[in-house]
Amino acid sequence: MTHLEPAIVLDRVSKTFPGAARPAVSECSLTVGAGELVVLLGSSGSGKTTLLKMINRLYEPTSGTIYVNGQDVRAVSAVELRRRIGYVIQQVGLFPHQTVAQNIATVPRILGWDRKRIEERCDFLLELMQLPPEQFRDRRPRQLSGGQQQRVGIARALAADPPILLMDEPFGALDAITRETLQDELLRIQAQFQKTILFVTHDVDEALKLADRIAVMKDGRIEQVGTAIELLHRPATPFVRQLLGADDWLQRLSVVPVRRAMNAEPEVAAASSAQPLPAEASLRDALEALLRSDLKPVPIVDRRGRRVGVVRWEDVRAAAGDPFGQVVSP
């Protein structure tokens, strides 16, 4: 992803909490490109949330440097910095004494936007999050379901149009169906507005589904960074291999979007006689389609029905990893 302008750069960042025997985060380096969605994946205690919270300075690193849009985060006041970074947490944290509209207006109000602009922005965001403004604007957080609350939480984080979004297990407390819906919406918003998103989760399926790239964390260290396909194909350590559950690869394939394995070859796609597959389909769907087309390249169509590329047998085979082989060194 070197062609992307770096939006967030972590340079050998470490954090040891006072009185802790070992660092919560140690020597983590990671570059997130502008418009990229990177997932920090790890179990609880792996340091992923600590790493995230150092970016908007809710925690200060013990050593190392963090750059946001090329600027050392310590060069500006924490308050200023945070107003330029959207922040979404698992428990949402809506203000219970304010209406949905007032909640969303928080940062624009602090920034001194005029009332009309705030109202327009608020309605726009409610519509974006599929909450009809006239119906939801004046409601209280308590009158919303968990999924609706997090929709408002995301709208609130997007209110002042920050280029960067930090999300800390935002869908962790939702039921499976609501979670999947919101994951789809996040991908839709991401495609529409090209936000830079750093997303923390412990849910492997969620990571495989959402991430442009995944950074796997364990014991405060980043074990491996790569696309879903790279991680599945070439796990760098036994831990990554075990976490991604190569034994269960059919299940894994069913969450990875086919566009991650797609070859952008519209000519080949146009020439293919096989039944086309939508870009949102999974690699498992692709596997089925390949079997049905006798392993001939399967064309991929985008939302507007254009044939944008193809997926081949080798691509799916690569993502399946090597179910019976050993760990491949990177």
Added chain:
Amino acid sequence: MTYLAENWDFVLELAWQHISLAASVLFIALALALPLGVLLARFGRLATPVLGLLSVVYTIPSMALFALLIPVTGLGFKTAATALVVYSQFILVRNTVAGLQGVDPAVLEAAVGMGMSGWQVFREVRLPLAMPVILAGVRVAAVSIIGLASLAAWINAGGLGVLLFQGLYQDHATKIWTGTILIAFIAIAASRLLQRLERRIRSGLDGP
């Protein structure tokens, strides 16, 4: 009934003294307890020892507290007010601390994470959300102050307690009844008023 009919202006004056004593005590007590509560909520380590001390003061019988203060502040309003202010600190401070510390940490994290300054978080989030608990403390304090203000008569600070003590010494039951009913009435009225305020704020929190 004839007593009240003949002495209504005296009784009214005592009632007024009672109310103004209780009101000024509540006002001064709040002016002390709110900043102290905010401070203790901010520096949590201080909360336990300070609240412990206040709870010890709270257990001193009010008569004893009056007696202790007489050598310092003499007889009259000043002593009565001082004792009642000291006395009500425990409830007010405790509820302020509990209210401020009881705010959902996720709400505070979101507020800070969005870039609200410390003062904005306090004024726009923490304080409004702590308000119902703080007000509940004010209500309990107000009722107990109104009750205890009856003892102020014992040290020449006036109020409806005068009727109670006169009634006792003169074996005049009507005076005792009149005083008791009026004190109870004032306490209930104050409680109702504050309850309504509390409910209005709560409904602001819970929505229509």
